[in-house]
Amino acid sequence: MTASQNSNNKAQTPIDFASIQRLTESEAQAVDQLILKELTSDVVLINQIGHYIINSGGKRLRPMLLLLTAKALKYQQSNHHLLLAAVIEFIHTATLLHDDVVDESDLRRGKDSANAVWGNAASILVGDYLYSSAFEMMVRTRNMRVMEILSKTTTAIAEGEVLQLLNCNNPATTEAKYLEVISRKTAILFSAATRLGAVLADASPEIEKNLADYGQHLGIAFQLIDDALDYTSSKNELGKNLGDDLAEGKPTLPLIYAIENGTEAQANIIIDAIKTGNRDSFNEVYDIVKATNAISYTEQRAEDEAQKAIDALSNIPDSEYKQALELLARFSVQRSY
Secondary structure, three states: OOHHHHHHHHHHOOOOHHHHHHOOHHHHHHHHHHHHHHOOOOOHHHHHHHHHHHOOOOOOHHHHHHHHHHHHOOOOOOOHHHHHHHHHHHHHHHHHHHHHHHOOOOEEOOEEOHHHHHOHHHHHHHHHHHHHHHHHHHHHHOOHHHHHHHHHHHHHHHHHHHHHHHHOOOOOOOHHHHHHHHHHHHHHHHHHHHHHHHHHOOOOHHHHHHHHHHHHHHHHHHHHHHHHHHHHOOHHHHOOOOOHHHHOOOOOHHHHHHHHHOOHHHHHHHHHHHHHOOHHHHHHHHHHHHHOOHHHHHHHHHHHHHHHHHHOOOOOOOOHHHHHHHHHHHHHHHOOO
């Protein structure tokens, strides 16, 4: 199936994300209440920044994955799935706070980023607080396997951040190196969420691995589409400034592919833009990315990863929750935000 055929299919069969959310609505509300409770601190600035970014929107996709996975495996033993869903959201929020400082971003989810409002130091420190709180919360499960998974996950995320920093302003970055970054930096938290659902449900090692693989492939697909949307979406839809990746000198897959498949002149324009982090050349780079079919290639790679995610669910018992996980894989490549 070609990328254009995929695009046509996506246009014809839109995924109702709200209907998926409704499957875990009561649990998600309980997770939100738990998050607000755990954010309470006698340090006012922590409350302000924590509530600002937690309440600034977002799809709550990662905690939803944990809840759906636990329900798909009929987990009913305790409320640990709610606790760990909150932990996953805390870790994700901490990475956002740190990312915006590293990337010097001033917009997040359509609002001023926390560092733009309170400064870099406050954002970093509150991010550290959220990480610490997440580990304090996960200890309550008294489950060493849970703590092992989450500690390895946060280590991998940090490694991914450093690898991305090394790749910044480096137009020689290969597709393999790019995929290594997003596998560690983004996909690993998706994988942890789905794996934890299996661990809580005492699933077999095979099922645990299948669900971890599902999350990993889903996370890669999600990031690939994010990188494509930097050239196809709008500022209002995306919730951040278009061309941010280029301005930060990030060699994302559309740029890597365009360099490899464009003319020498086209490649040199993109190489210079990555080296200098030149947002002013965004329109010119966009034209090259479009002309070389780099966006279509990136979307096709995302489609491939989404299908791998769906295939990883083959051994999971059929249920509306399994169906929702499949739909989320399709949604990840269909979305425009």
